[in-house]
Amino acid sequence: MNDEIQGEEAIQDGASTKVSNLREKAKKYTQALKGNPEAKACAYGSAAQGVIVGAGVLMAIPLLKLAEASVCGEPLPDECTKRVYGFRPSSLLTLMSTISGFLACVILPTVGGMVDATPYRRGIALMTGIILVIEHFVLIIVSRNTWFFCSLLLTISSIFYFTHVTLIYAYIPELTDNEEDLTTYNSIFVLVRSFIVIPYYIITGLAFYLVVGLDGIGTLDFEQNIARVSTCVESIFLIFLYFMTFYKGLEARPPKQKAAESPLKSILKIKETASEIYTRYPALYWYLVTLLPYSNSVASMASISVTFVTSFLKAETWLIGLMAIMFGVCNIIGSRVHPFIAKRINLLNDIKLNMVLWIVLCITSGLTVTGPERMNLFLVFACLFGFIFGWAIPSMRTVYFCLMPKGRESQFAGIYMFFSTGLIWLPPLLFTILNEAGLRMNYILLLLFVPFVISLLLLTKVGSFEDAVANVKKQEQMDEEMEEKRLAEMQEQGINGDGIHEDNGPVHEDSLESKTE
Secondary structure, three states, X not given: OHHHHHHHHHHHHHHHHHHHHHHHXXXXXXHXXXXXXXXXXXXXHHHHHHHHHHHHHHHXXXXXXXXXXXXXXXXXXXXXXXXXXXEOHHHHHHHXXXXXXXXXXXXXXXHHHHHHOOOOHHHHHHHHHHHHHHHHHHHHHOOOOOHHHXXXXXXXXXXXXXXXXXXXXXXXXXXXXXXXXXXHHHHHHHHHHHHOHXXXXXXXXXXXHHHOOOOOOOOHHHHHHHHHHXXXXXXXXXXXXXXXXXXXXXXXXXXXXXXXXXXXXXXXHHHHHHHHHHXXXXXXXXXXXXXXXXXXXXXXXXXXXXXXXXXXXXXXXXXXXXXXXXXXXXXXXXXXXXXXXXXXXXXXXXXXXXXXXXXXXXXHHHHHOOOHHHHHHHHHHHHHHHHHHHHHHHHHHHHHHHHOOOXXXXXXXXXXXXXXXXXXXHHHHHHHHHHHOOOOHHHHHHHOHHHHHHHHHHHHHHOOHHHHHHHHHHHHHHHHHHHHXXXXXXXXOOEOOOOEEOOOEEOOHHHHHHHHO
């Protein structure tokens, strides 16, 4: 009897210890954000990103079905093989991702370089946020007659979304110089981004029930109404979250010394920066190359998976919403597992393990989820994909911010967005081509393992993570010493900090640089 009592007490003590540990972790996260108002602002900005992604899923479903209905009629057939504007309706989302991703990859590095030359990083981030609120609210007009216009508007809004996210990312490297704290911050941001989807879907469902009711479940009108209510709720969420982001956080930044002042100079600066990365930061160079197949495949999973479950598995909206909530919960778990693993095997090995899991899941899901009758099995895979997705995002960011030099945050954030999402259009494009050729979608899903294999091979070129971080600090120290030497020579020549000689007026930068060299 005493042994049983002691066993029960031990179990209770163990449970109490676990609860206490969870409280301590939650307290640690809360204190981390309270102690840094800009980190707190970035958390609100990440929550806004989660709302936009969650609302995008609810809008994408009726857009796909409306495109099918426009050429195949209602009720929708099991498979719509007719074409609208030259493409299968099932290719709509991946085609939209292709266009918006391509435009973003052209624009973002240049925008980042130009923003660094101004004190308007905060203002431009706020402006793009306001544009996103307006554009997404206009999507309330989605219907049988406006689905194509709404598709174009959603494609255009993606460009503003990528620009907005780039400028928010530019603040993250400035939050801390500590690698472990940076890992914690990025984990928090992904956790918040994933968690916000749950209350957003709950409130959207409650609002839909109160305003519209549950009549006509499964019909196209029902899908349209869900999208309309969701975009109204989304606008309210975004207004609140952007207010909290910019009210007391994300202060303006002064112009960066090495920034470009015009689009032409920004393009030339990108070339100069690319040469600098290749020669001075080889680990960063190979890491960026690795991101091309890896991050872009991860980022493109949203449009591909929504197309897969809507057109191939024939899932209804409520089930897709449930799947998105499950995906978000597993995102949270994955984001928490990442710092735990990275602390033990280092950040680079952490990413390698994540890549291996992507390869395994793509192959197994593609071979086993062969049709709508395997929907329950895909729910399990959706949870597993959510887990490794939530793990991948903070891991990628933290490694990049540790390997990048400081002082040109907007430009390097633009470079990160270019390499991490600049080819986001390529996987959807390949998906569209294979879908147009008639290949079954589960086989297309299987083939997605290829870019992760390529990424795993490329990542071996980065070398030692510790040596790479040490090289960044060494190069930054050398830059500081050169800058101090330049300022000392300017003082000796009677030139002030603005490059103006006390007697002879402005001094040409080229002549000063040549003397310094």
